[in-house]
Amino acid sequence: MKMKISTKPLAAAAALLLGGCMVGPDYHRPQVSVPATFHELPGWTQAEPAAAGPKGAWWTGFNDPLLDELEPQVVVSNQTVAQDYANYQQALAEVKVARASLFPTIGVTGSGTRQRSSTSSSVSSFSKAQTVTNSGSLEGNVSWAPDLWGSVRRTIEQNAATAQASEATLANATLSEQIALATAVIELRTSDANIDLLKQTVQAYQHFLNVVSDQDKFGTIAPSDVITARTQLETAQSNLIALGVARAQDAHAIAVLVGKNPEDLDIPHSTAMPTLPTIPVGVPSTLLQRRPDISTAERQMAAENAAIGVAVAAYYPTISLSALDGFTQSPLGGLLHVANYVWSLGGSATETIFDGGERSGEVAAAKAAYQAAVANYRGTVLTAFQDVENDLSGLRILAEQSDALDAAVRDATRGAEIAFNEYQAGTVDYTTVATAQATQLTNQQTALNVQESRLLDAASLIGDLGGGWSDSALHDPRHPESAASAASEASVSNSVSQ
Structure with missing residues (x-):
């Protein structure tokens, strides 16, 4: 199995963000x-x-x-x-x-589910068909909070x-x-x-x-x-x-x-x-x-x-970046096909407005x-x-x-x-x-x-x-x-x- 995790956006951001400033006084021996x-x-x-x-x-x-x-x-x-x-x-x-x-935190998450469901038959409303479905996912994830300040x-x-x-x-x-x-x-x-x-x-x-x-x-x-x-x-x-x-x-x-x-x-x-x-x-x-x-x-x-x-x-505000890359499919067959490939990028910023001093x-x-x-x-x-x-x-x-x-x-x-x-x-x-x-x-x-x-x-x-x-x-x-x-x-x- 070969998985591709899209980290290029994070790498580019790292190059820019690692040059962030350092607040607070620099040390000099008194x-x-x-x-x-x-x-x-x-x-x-x-x-x-x-x-x-x-x-x-x-x-x-x-x-x-x-x-x-x-x-x-x-x-x-x-x-x-x-x-x-x-x-x-x-x-x-x-x-x-x-x-x-x-440094970023990199992880891999895999999951699998086996589920049974019932459906009504077309011949009689009282007869039901039993269906068993297997589903799963295999995803890599990256998260990073750049040290801006x-x-x-x-x-x-x-x-x-x-x-x-x-x-x-x-x-x-x-x-x-x-x-x-x-x-x-x-x-x-x-x-x-x-x-x-x-x-x-x-x-x-x-x-x-x-x-x-x-x-x-x-x-x-x-x-x-x-x-x-x-x-x-x-x-x-x-x-x-x-x-x-x-x-x-x-x-x-x-x-x-x-x-x-x-x-x-x-x-x-x-x-x-x-x-x-x-x-x-x-x-x-x-x-x-x-x-x-x-x-x-x-x-x-x-x-x-x-x-x-x-x-x-x-x-100063806290900024977090995240990325997800992998495959998900239901039913499970063909999980690693390109059609089941998913990815996502996200970011968040948090700033405290009032903390009572x-x-x-x-x-x-x-x-x-x-x-x-x-x-x-x-x-x-x-x-x-x-x-x-x-x-x-x-x-x-x-x-x-x-x-x-x-x-x-x-x-x-x-x-x-x-x-x-x-x-x-x-x-x-x-x-x-x-x-x-x-x-x-x-x-x-x-x-x-x-x-x-x-x-x-x-x-x-x-x-x-x-x-x-x-x-x-x-x-x-x-x-x-x-x-x-x-x-x-x-x-x-x-x-x-x-």
């Missing part, structure tokens, strides 16, 4: 106030070119084998990343749905920007979870270092208690000295045990971040802390391209701008939503600058504190040694020794905490600078080859284990 340089940068480190900033596997700068092993698993197995990946795939599909409205194209623009916002959200979620993993590993390493420090302290306190106990046997010291030394040891032992809680929680957090049950990941004790990486910062204006959360806000703003055009298009309300709502998106974008940019300034000031101040603490730890250690020697010489009581030892331990723990804070600020700075990401990585789903590339890349990097 200007934001960007400083020439970060306020804290000169006091923190010498500025370096942005091209030297962290790229790809930024975590290798910490020189920690656990980070090198686990960070790539965040992209594969983290469930927050998996959720945002699925949201991105949904957004890409919505672009396809919107694009379909640009750009409503569909604005919808595509809106959905495409939403998909890009979702893609940037996926990038931001990936970076955030990677930074969270780096934070958990740094905290775990700090717990291990604290455990090592307290183990050494317990050994030292045990030695001091042995010395005091030996002196007590000869009655050369006050009995309270033994109690003080024993209490000091027991307190250190208690604190050492308590560190196990923090370490276990850090290990459990690490397991969840890489998509594992806590009991499935065993992290051995480490005696080494991560190293402080070198982080070139660049100029503030680069944040507008390097931060995925800023790109998310900017693409949401573009989507809301396109929504204004969709709302404005409702003021509904359309003007929709336009006003769309404009207000756009202004809210603009405020969100500018607020996100300001917050980004604040985050980086906080990180830089933290690193600068903590570096100064670290230098001061190094001297304090040396002096406290020497002071504890002198106090114990003086105690053995009988020139001071054990309270002086205990105080000096407590000061030494406090300074050592504070120095370790400052080292941890510097590492955490460094990880935070990497995240606040975008982790090497750039908005040039975003794909435009309005171009099929770009959308296919985006889906392929995302599928490879986000193949979530079931």
